[in-house]
Structure formats: C-alpha cells, structure tokens
Amino acid sequence: DRPDVIPDGCVNFAFLGQFADTPRDTVFTTEYSVRTAMEAVYGLLGVDRGVPEVWGSVYDIRTLLDSAVCLMDGCSPLDIDLPAPLALVKKPLLGLVRGTVLEQLLWEHKVLRDGML
Numbered sequence: 001d002r003p004d005v006i007p008d009g010c011v012n013f014a015f016l017g018q019f020a021d022t023p024r025d026t027v028f029t030t031e032y033s034v035r036t037a038m039e040a041v042y043g044l045l046g047v048d049r050g051v052p053e054v055w056g057s058v059y060d061i062r063t064l065l066d067s068a069v070c071l072m073d074g075c076s077p078l079d080i081d082l083p084a085p086l087a088l089v090k091k092p093l094l095g096l097v098r099g100t101v102l103e104q105l106l107w108e109h110k111v112l113r114d115g116m117l
Contacts, residue, residue: 005039014040025054065109076111 002021006014014020017033020040025032031054038051057063068077082090094117097103106112 005036006043010044012044014044016040023054031055061105062109065105065111069110074110076113076116078111078113078116 002019003015005016005020005022016036018027020036022032022036022039025035035051035054041047042049042051069075072079078090078094081087094112097106098117103112103117
C-alpha cells in the first residue's frame, strides 16, 4: 500500500518515513524514518554503503519473554490463574523443561520463579 523508498525510474525523488515501504520494519518509529532516509540518500547519490539492519526482536524469544513480563507489570505470565483443565496440566508441562536450556532461559528472563517447578 506504500511505494518503495525510491520508486522505479526515479533519479531525484524518494519517499521518507511512514510514506515509504521498507521490508521487515515497523512504521512510525524513529528508526524507520532514519532507515528510509538513509536508503534514499545512499540510493540516489550512489553511495556504496549498507543501511543498518532491522533489529530482529520479532524473532528473538528473549525479547518476547522480557516483553511478556514487562506487560504484566513485572509478574510472570505463569502467575495467571488458568481455567481448571489448563491449571491441571500446567505443573506437569513445566516439569518437562526442568534441566533444559529452556528452563535456564525462563529463569534468566524472570518467567520462572521459586516454587513454580
């Protein structure tokens, strides 16, 4: 729905910020605006330099875990009271992560707390 930063055939015109489309990025952020401006300048002036990569937080489980805890005001998402059928399987499922890298990751990002396993 948005044009490329430098539309095909353009030699002296480019779209910037939220008015342009650039892959794998989130619109309406400062980084997006800066990245599209860099793409425009480098592309129009023929500068052989790369634009900084988009930070892959959407694919980073550590960021997602930290965000979940943050959204719950510092509480673990595992503290939520679940309906009875789910509450019955919560403890056995958590037992499956014991001694794994996943357990370590959950501890490091404050999803697991004392008494949860």
